[in-house]
Amino acid sequence: MIGLPRLWVRQLGYLCVFFVLAVVLLIVANSQQIIKIQDYIPSSLTPTFFQPAADHYIIDIVIRNCYGYKSKLPGCGKPVDSEGELGYLGMYGEWTKVDKDLSLGSGWVKQQYLSYKMLKADVSDTELNKVAGKDATSTINRRVILDLTVANPSKDAKIKGNERSKYPAKIIKEYNSNKVAGExxxxxxxxxxxxxxxxxxxxxxxxxxxxxxxxxxxxxxxxxxxxxxxxxxxxxxxxxxxxxxxxxPEAGSKEVHAEAxxxxxxxxxxxxxxxxxxxxxxxxxxxxxxxxxxxxxxxxxxxxxxxxxxxxxxxxxxxRVLNKPLDKRVVEESRHGLNSVVYIPSKEDVKNSGWVEKSNGIWVKYGAPRHNAVTAIDILFGEDAVEPRPNWELVDSPLTGTATQSDLPAYLTYRKGPKADYRIKEYQPVLKVNKNGKFKILQVADLHFSTGYGKCRDPSPASTTKGCQADPRTLKFLGRVLDIEKPDFVILTGDQIFGDAAPDAETAVFKALYPFIKRKIPYAVTMGNHDDEGSLSRNEIMSLSANLPFSKAELGPEDIQGVGNYYLTVEGPASHNPALSLYFLDTHKYSSNPKITPGYDWIKENQLKWLEATAASLKKSIAAYTHIHLSMAFFHIPLPEYRNLKQPFIGENREGVTAPRYNSNARSVLSDIGVKVVSVGHDHCNDYCLQDFQKKDGVTESKMWLCYGGGSGEGGYGGYGGYIRRLRVFDIDTQNGEIKTWKRAENDPDKEIDRQTIVQGGEVVNFA
Missing domain, CATH: 1.10.287 (Helix Hairpins)
Structure with missing residues (x-):
C-alpha cells in the first residue's frame, strides 16, 4: 500500500468490508434457501460452503432375507430399530428399506432386501444420549459412511499380491493414492x-x-x-x-583326397x-x-x-511412518514399459483407513460427518445398467451371494452429498430456436427396453437373430442417429420400456433416457400402454422420467385424466415469445368398458377441455411473435382418423391401425387450436404420414398431417415383411413457417427416407 493516496486506501478498505459482508449475507441466504446459489452457478463450480448441506447421513447398511408369507409384510427384511450403528435413534434416525427384491421374484422361498440406516445431520450428542438413556456428557462415536464399494473376488484376486487378501480394487487404489514414492x-x-x-x-x-x-x-x-x-x-x-x-585350425590346410x-x-x-x-x-x-x-x-x-x-x-x-516402504509391495507392469510400485495394504492398514467389510461383498468406509458423505443408496439390475444422475455413482461389481437371476446381477448405486435439484438452469436449458429460426426434433417411438439386455423380437434381417441383444443393438442405432442429426430436442412417444420384461422398471427407464442426458439434449416423454406393466405404476414411471436432468416432461394437472398431459413452448431466436407450441397427451391403455367399446382407450373430454384452455392462455404471447407460429402434438396411441387410408400418405402401412374404436373428436379439437402435425407410435411397423382432410357439407374445413414415428426398439415386435427399425426427424424453420420430415433406418442410418415438406407458410402442404 506504500505510495498510494490515503483516499484510495480508505476506499479499498471499504470495498473489502463490503465484499466480506456480501459473502456472509449470501451464505446465510443460501443456507435458509432464500437464494439458491446453484441456480446461477453450475454445481461443479459452486464452492462447498455455498452448496446446501445434507439433512441426513447413512451410518449402516445390511441385506436381510424375507421368508414365505412374511414377504407380504412391509417390514419383512428390514432390521429392527435397535440394530446397527448407534443402536436405537428414536426420531433422529431409522432404517430405510430399498423396496426391491434382490432376487427380482425368482426366489420361491425367500426374498432379499437391502436396508440402510439414516441419522439426521443436525442432531446433537446430548439428544442422542437422551434417546439411548445415557449420561448427557457421554462420548458418542459418531461415524458416517463416506464411500462404498463391492468386492469382485475373481477380479480382485488377479491383482498381483492380492491373491489371498482379495481386497476390492478401489481400496487398493485409494491406499496407493495416499502414498508418496521414495528412493x-x-x-x-x-x-x-x-x-x-x-x-x-x-x-x-x-x-x-x-x-x-x-x-x-x-x-x-x-x-x-x-x-x-x-x-x-x-x-x-x-x-x-x-x-x-x-x-x-588343427586340421591345417590338408585336404582329404578321394584315394585316401x-x-x-x-x-x-x-x-x-x-x-x-x-x-x-x-x-x-x-x-x-x-x-x-x-x-x-x-x-x-x-x-x-x-x-x-x-x-x-x-x-x-x-x-509407524506413513510413506515408508511396506512389507508387501509388487510391481505393476505398464504396456508402455513404465512400471510402478503398488502397495497391498495389510488388515491393520485397511482398518485404520476406515474400510469395514459388510455382507454380500459390500465394503463401506467410515469417517467423521462431512459434506460429501453418502446420503442415498439404490439398486439397479443387469450388466448393462447405467446411472444417468450426475451426482450418483454406479459400483461396477455386482453384489455377491444374492438369489438374483444369473443374467440380472444386482448393482449398488449411491449418492454423495445432498439431493441435487435437476430443475436448475444447469440441467434445464431453455428451449429456443437458433438464430436462423431452425429447430430439430427427433421422435423416438417404442424403444421397448428391458431389465438386462432384453430379447430381440423379429430382428431384421433374419440372419442377425443369433446372438442378438435387444437393448444394446437399439442403443447403438439410436446413438448413431443422434450423432448424425444432432437434434435440439427429443420426444419419446411411449413404450420406452416393455413392462413384462422389466421386473425393475427403474433400470430400464435409466437406459432409455441415458443417451440424451449424456449428450445434454433436452427431451420430453409420453406414456405408452406397456410402460407400467413392470415394477412401477404409471405415475411412478412418469415422475421418475420427469425428475431427471434435461427432462422437460411433467406429470400434468392432477384433475385431468391420465398422467403426462402438458405443453411446452420453444422461444423465438430474439424474444421469449413462443415460435413453436408442443402438446403432449396421455392416451391411456385399454378400454375400461371392453364389452361396449373393445380395444384401446381414448383421449377424454376433460383432456380436450384442458387443451382448449391451454391454447387460449397462449394466444397473447403467440400474437406477439413476429413470425409464423407453429403447433404440433405428440402421444402414443393413434387417433381413429389414422385409418383413413384412402387419403394420400407417404411411407409404409404394414399392419392394421390399432386406434380406439370410439372417436372422442380429439382430431377436431387439435385442429381448432392450430395443430398442423400429430405424430404417434404404438403400431411399430407403420411409419407413414397421412394427409387427413376433414370436410363438412362437402367443403374442406381443415387439413392435418397424421404421422407415425415407426418402431425403434428390437425388444418390440417387428415381423411385418422384414420391417427395419427406424426413427423420425422433424426439421422446423420458424422463419418460413415450414416443417420437413424424414426417417432413418437401422440398416443404413446415413440415408434419409421419405423426405417431405409437410407444412409451409404455416399451412399444411397439399400432397404432391
Missing part, C-alpha cells in the same frame, strides 16, 4: 529388473546347453551309421564327407568327434561350476535382502 521404491524396481534379467539369462544358457548336447547326439548317430556302411563295403556318404572335412584309405578316414573322424566331446564336456563343467557359484551368491543376496526387509518392517512397526 526405496526405485531400488525395489531395480532389483525386480535384475531378477527378471537373471532369469532370462539362465533360460538362454540352459537352451544353449541343450542345443550342444543335441548336436553331439546327432554326430554320434552319423558315425554309427557310416561304420555300418563300411562293414558292408560301401563308400562314405557325401554328407559324412562334409562333416569330417578339416575345417578346424576309408578306414583311416573313419578313425580320424572318430578321434575328432571324441576330442570335440571332451572339449564340450569341459566347457559344460565350467558352466555348471559358474552357475552354482552364481546361485550361491544369489541365495546369499536374497538372505541378506530378507534380513534387511525384516529389519525395515520392524522399524516401520515401531515408527
Amino acid at each position: 526405496s521404491d526405485i531400488e525395489f524396481l531395480k532389483e525386480q529388473g535384475k531378477k527378471e534379467h537373471g532369469a532370462v539369462t539362465e533360460a538362454l544358457t540352459v537352451d544353449k546347453d541343450k542345443a550342444a548336447s543335441r548336436k553331439i547326439s546327432e554326430l554320434n548317430a552319423k558315425l554309427h551309421k557310416e561304420s555300418q556302411r563300411k562293414q558292408q563295403g560301401d563308400k562314405p556318404t557325401k554328407e559324412f564327407e562334409e562333416d569330417i572335412s578339416p575345417q578346424d 584309405n576309408p578306414e583311416d578316414e573313419l578313425k580320424a573322424a572318430e578321434a575328432k568327434a571324441e576330442k570335440k566331446l571332451e572339449k564340450e564336456e569341459i566347457e559344460k563343467e565350467e558352466k555348471e561350476q559358474k552357475k552354482q557359484s552364481e546361485e550361491a551368491q544369489k541365495a546369499q543376496k536374497e538372505q541378506f535382502e530378507q534380513e534387511q526387509t525384516q529389519k525395515e518392517k520392524q522399524e516401520q512397526n515401531e515408527k
Whole structure:
C-alpha cells in the first residue's frame, strides 16, 4: 500500500468490508434457501460452503432375507430399530428399506432386501444420549459412511499380491493414492529388473546347453551309421564327407583326397568327434561350476535382502511412518514399459483407513460427518445398467451371494452429498430456436427396453437373430442417429420400456433416457400402454422420467385424466415469445368398458377441455411473435382418423391401425387450436404420414398431417415383411413457417427416407 493516496486506501478498505459482508449475507441466504446459489452457478463450480448441506447421513447398511408369507409384510427384511450403528435413534434416525427384491421374484422361498440406516445431520450428542438413556456428557462415536464399494473376488484376486487378501480394487487404489514414492521404491524396481534379467539369462544358457548336447547326439548317430556302411563295403556318404572335412585350425590346410584309405578316414573322424566331446564336456563343467557359484551368491543376496526387509518392517512397526516402504509391495507392469510400485495394504492398514467389510461383498468406509458423505443408496439390475444422475455413482461389481437371476446381477448405486435439484438452469436449458429460426426434433417411438439386455423380437434381417441383444443393438442405432442429426430436442412417444420384461422398471427407464442426458439434449416423454406393466405404476414411471436432468416432461394437472398431459413452448431466436407450441397427451391403455367399446382407450373430454384452455392462455404471447407460429402434438396411441387410408400418405402401412374404436373428436379439437402435425407410435411397423382432410357439407374445413414415428426398439415386435427399425426427424424453420420430415433406418442410418415438406407458410402442404 506504500505510495498510494490515503483516499484510495480508505476506499479499498471499504470495498473489502463490503465484499466480506456480501459473502456472509449470501451464505446465510443460501443456507435458509432464500437464494439458491446453484441456480446461477453450475454445481461443479459452486464452492462447498455455498452448496446446501445434507439433512441426513447413512451410518449402516445390511441385506436381510424375507421368508414365505412374511414377504407380504412391509417390514419383512428390514432390521429392527435397535440394530446397527448407534443402536436405537428414536426420531433422529431409522432404517430405510430399498423396496426391491434382490432376487427380482425368482426366489420361491425367500426374498432379499437391502436396508440402510439414516441419522439426521443436525442432531446433537446430548439428544442422542437422551434417546439411548445415557449420561448427557457421554462420548458418542459418531461415524458416517463416506464411500462404498463391492468386492469382485475373481477380479480382485488377479491383482498381483492380492491373491489371498482379495481386497476390492478401489481400496487398493485409494491406499496407493495416499502414498508418496521414495528412493526405496526405485531400488525395489531395480532389483525386480535384475531378477527378471537373471532369469532370462539362465533360460538362454540352459537352451544353449541343450542345443550342444543335441548336436553331439546327432554326430554320434552319423558315425554309427557310416561304420555300418563300411562293414558292408560301401563308400562314405557325401554328407559324412562334409562333416569330417578339416575345417578346424588343427586340421591345417590338408585336404582329404578321394584315394585316401576309408578306414583311416573313419578313425580320424572318430578321434575328432571324441576330442570335440571332451572339449564340450569341459566347457559344460565350467558352466555348471559358474552357475552354482552364481546361485550361491544369489541365495546369499536374497538372505541378506530378507534380513534387511525384516529389519525395515520392524522399524516401520515401531515408527509407524506413513510413506515408508511396506512389507508387501509388487510391481505393476505398464504396456508402455513404465512400471510402478503398488502397495497391498495389510488388515491393520485397511482398518485404520476406515474400510469395514459388510455382507454380500459390500465394503463401506467410515469417517467423521462431512459434506460429501453418502446420503442415498439404490439398486439397479443387469450388466448393462447405467446411472444417468450426475451426482450418483454406479459400483461396477455386482453384489455377491444374492438369489438374483444369473443374467440380472444386482448393482449398488449411491449418492454423495445432498439431493441435487435437476430443475436448475444447469440441467434445464431453455428451449429456443437458433438464430436462423431452425429447430430439430427427433421422435423416438417404442424403444421397448428391458431389465438386462432384453430379447430381440423379429430382428431384421433374419440372419442377425443369433446372438442378438435387444437393448444394446437399439442403443447403438439410436446413438448413431443422434450423432448424425444432432437434434435440439427429443420426444419419446411411449413404450420406452416393455413392462413384462422389466421386473425393475427403474433400470430400464435409466437406459432409455441415458443417451440424451449424456449428450445434454433436452427431451420430453409420453406414456405408452406397456410402460407400467413392470415394477412401477404409471405415475411412478412418469415422475421418475420427469425428475431427471434435461427432462422437460411433467406429470400434468392432477384433475385431468391420465398422467403426462402438458405443453411446452420453444422461444423465438430474439424474444421469449413462443415460435413453436408442443402438446403432449396421455392416451391411456385399454378400454375400461371392453364389452361396449373393445380395444384401446381414448383421449377424454376433460383432456380436450384442458387443451382448449391451454391454447387460449397462449394466444397473447403467440400474437406477439413476429413470425409464423407453429403447433404440433405428440402421444402414443393413434387417433381413429389414422385409418383413413384412402387419403394420400407417404411411407409404409404394414399392419392394421390399432386406434380406439370410439372417436372422442380429439382430431377436431387439435385442429381448432392450430395443430398442423400429430405424430404417434404404438403400431411399430407403420411409419407413414397421412394427409387427413376433414370436410363438412362437402367443403374442406381443415387439413392435418397424421404421422407415425415407426418402431425403434428390437425388444418390440417387428415381423411385418422384414420391417427395419427406424426413427423420425422433424426439421422446423420458424422463419418460413415450414416443417420437413424424414426417417432413418437401422440398416443404413446415413440415408434419409421419405423426405417431405409437410407444412409451409404455416399451412399444411397439399400432397404432391
